[in-house]
Amino acid sequence: MSAKSPGPRRRRRLAAVTSLIMAVLLCTLGAAAASADPPADNRACLRCHGMATLAYRDGITGNLIDLSIDPGRLAGSVHGKVACVKCHAQGYRDYPHPQDARREQLDCVGCHREAHERISYPFEAIAGQFAKSIHATGDDPKLRGFGCHSCHDPHAFRVSTVGKPLGEIVMDDNAVCLSCHAQVTDPLSDRHRWLPKREAHWAAVRCIECHTPIAVGGDGAQRVSHQILAGKESNSTCVNCHSGSQRLLSRLYAYRSQEDLARDGLFGKAVFNEAYVVGLSRSPLIDRLSLAFIGVTALGLMAHGLGRYLAYRRSRGKQP
Amino acid sequence: MSAIYLYPGWVRLWHWFSALLFLVLLLSGASMHYAGTPWLLSFKLAVPIHNAAGILLTLGWIGFVVGNLFTDNGRHYRVRWRGLMGRLVAQIRYYGYGIFRGAPHPFKVSAEMKFNVLQQLSYLGAMYLLMPLLILSGWAFLFAVYLPESLFGLGSIWIVAMTHLAVAYGLVLFWMVHIYVITTGETVLTNLRAMLTGWDRESGTGASAGPSESAS
Numbered sequence: 001m002s003a004k005s006p007g008p009r010r011r012r013r014l015a016a017v018t019s020l021i022m023a024v025l026l027c028t029l030g031a032a033a034a035s036a037d038p039p040a041d042n043r044a045c046l047r048c049h050g051m052a053t054l055a056y057r058d059g060i061t062g063n064l065i066d067l068s069i070d071p072g073r074l075a076g077s078v079h080g081k082v083a084c085v086k087c088h089a090q091g092y093r094d095y096p097h098p099q100d101a102r103r104e105q106l107d108c109v110g111c112h113r114e115a116h117e118r119i120s121y122p123f124e125a126i127a128g129q130f131a132k133s134i135h136a137t138g139d140d141p142k143l144r145g146f147g148c149h150s151c152h153d154p155h156a157f158r159v160s161t162v163g164k165p166l167g168e169i170v171m172d173d174n175a176v177c178l179s180c181h182a183q184v185t186d187p188l189s190d191r192h193r194w195l196p197k198r199e200a201h202w203a204a205v206r207c208i209e210c211h212t213p214i215a216v217g218g219d220g221a222q223r224v225s226h227q228i229l230a231g232k233e234s235n236s237t238c239v240n241c242h243s244g245s246q247r248l249l250s251r252l253y254a255y256r257s258q259e260d261l262a263r264d265g266l267f268g269k270a271v272f273n274e275a276y277v278v279g280l281s282r283s284p285l286i287d288r289l290s291l292a293f294i295g296v297t298a299l300g301l302m303a304h305g306l307g308r309y310l311a312y313r314r315s316r317g318k319q320p
Numbered sequence: 321m322s323a324i325y326l327y328p329g330w331v332r333l334w335h336w337f338s339a340l341l342f343l344v345l346l347l348s349g350a351s352m353h354y355a356g357t358p359w360l361l362s363f364k365l366a367v368p369i370h371n372a373a374g375i376l377l378t379l380g381w382i383g384f385v386v387g388n389l390f391t392d393n394g395r396h397y398r399v400r401w402r403g404l405m406g407r408l409v410a411q412i413r414y415y416g417y418g419i420f421r422g423a424p425h426p427f428k429v430s431a432e433m434k435f436n437v438l439q440q441l442s443y444l445g446a447m448y449l450l451m452p453l454l455i456l457s458g459w460a461f462l463f464a465v466y467l468p469e470s471l472f473g474l475g476s477i478w479i480v481a482m483t484h485l486a487v488a489y490g491l492v493l494f495w496m497v498h499i500y501v502i503t504t505g506e507t508v509l510t511n512l513r514a515m516l517t518g519w520d521r522e523s524g525t526g527a528s529a530g531p532s533e534s535a536s
Contacts, residue, residue, distance in 0.1 A: 250476075254464060257463075270459075270462050278356075281352075286482060286485055301496065301500045304415075311419070
């Protein structure tokens with residue numbers, strides 16, 4: 001009997017350990033499943049707004065107003081974990097939605113003014129730049145109500161992550177501009193006729209590289225201004241990008257440096273620096289001046305050496 | 321015949337180590353700057369060579385500064401302000417005129433001071449101004465991502481790149497003059513030999529190309 005007694009005890013222990021492992025696994029899976037789900041409040045909203053066909057026709061303008069939100073894109077966006085009523089009026093908690101909820105003022109900077117947000121991204125500086133942008137100052141009636149959401153869909157917006165292929169970044173960023181300005185890509189359009197190799201530029205360069213001021217802001221966290229320029233004020237001087245201030249090469253180098261650091265770490269970056277771009281240190285003026293200086297110095301030293309040699313021979317000739 | 325022990329082992333080791341790195345950096349730097357030139361290194365090869373040599377040069381320069389702080393060698397870099405202008409004029413007159421006429425050298429190498437005033441000022445400029453600028457701009461280049469986007473209204477990376485480029489050209493000029501000046505010892509090879517053996521040996525006859533100077 002005593003020989004059999006450890007058996008059930010061992011089984012109980014095994015069962016206890018198995019239960020513990022299962023409990024931990026279930027908790028982990030449960031937590032993972034919970035984190036993939038939208039916040040509980042949002043599920044209620046998405047029951048209606050998740051339908052692709054949810055829309056109404058505006059009684060005044062007659063336009064069809066799309067009220068649908070793609071739940072998948074929302075979950076993958078920077079706001080995927082934010083409750084709908086964190087941005088939208090609290091009145092939207094109730095259904096039917098009260099009329100006064102429609103008077104809400106959606107304000108990105110208002111939410112992003114918290115200190116930790118400002119450090120990671122300068123929203124207030126962006127608001128200042130946008131105020132000077134053609135999108136804010138233009139008198140085209142289509143610009144009425146233009147705001148952050150006109151370009152950045154808050155229900156789908158994702159920040160570019162380091163390591164994303166440059167071609168994809170260019171395509172995604174330009175898609176924002178082209179969602180309104182598609183006509184500029186028309187082969188018969190005159191807008192970019194002056195630009196050599198138009199299609200190559202569009203595939204490799206973001207619209208904002210030329211359509212924002214050359215002088216960057218003093219904010220270290222931001223590489224490109226939100227002050228979008230009118231066509232006639234935009235950069236159309238080739239050397240501004242290709243040799244003058246090397247603005248584009250610098251931006252490319254900065255992005256590739258971030259990739260290097262993320263991939264190789266500090267020491268790997270210091271040795272291999274795969275970010276380096278040919279031509280980054282080019283300056284025709286410094287090159288010409290320095291090479292001329294070096295040439296003159298070399299000639300001067302050779303002349304000095306020759307003088308010393310002749311003096312030496314002369315002094316040898318005088319010796320008895 | 322006089323002999324002074326001017327170059328202790330660590331100075332000679334540092335000197336030839338730096339000289340080798342200087343050549344490597346010059347070749348690899350030119351290969352990056354003038355990428356595509358057929359007789360230079362390939363860009364992909366030049367980048368890691370340049371960076372590794374730059375890291376070693378930094379360590380060497382720190383060793384040089386620390387060595388000068390804690391050994392007697394540092395005294396050769398202390399400027400004697402009294403009579404500076406007079407010595408400077410005399411040295412320039414000698415290089416520009418006297419050296420061709422067999423005039424006596426206005427400066428005599430001693431254990432207390434191995435550099436004439438022109439050498440001292442140019443070495444001070446190279447080692448304590450250009451080298452720190454070169455090293456700082458090189459590291460700033462590598463870690464430009466931590467710099468602000470702009471400085472004084474200009475792109476930071478552009479400022480760093482132009483500083484590195486201009487200082488590098490300045491050091492190439494220094495190197496050319498340095499190579500030439502070491503031939504102005506008692507014989508063409510006197511100073512080179514001194515930097516190899518540590519001993520500055522002179523016959524005292526002032527035979528060939530002007531009286532002695534030290535190499536570094």
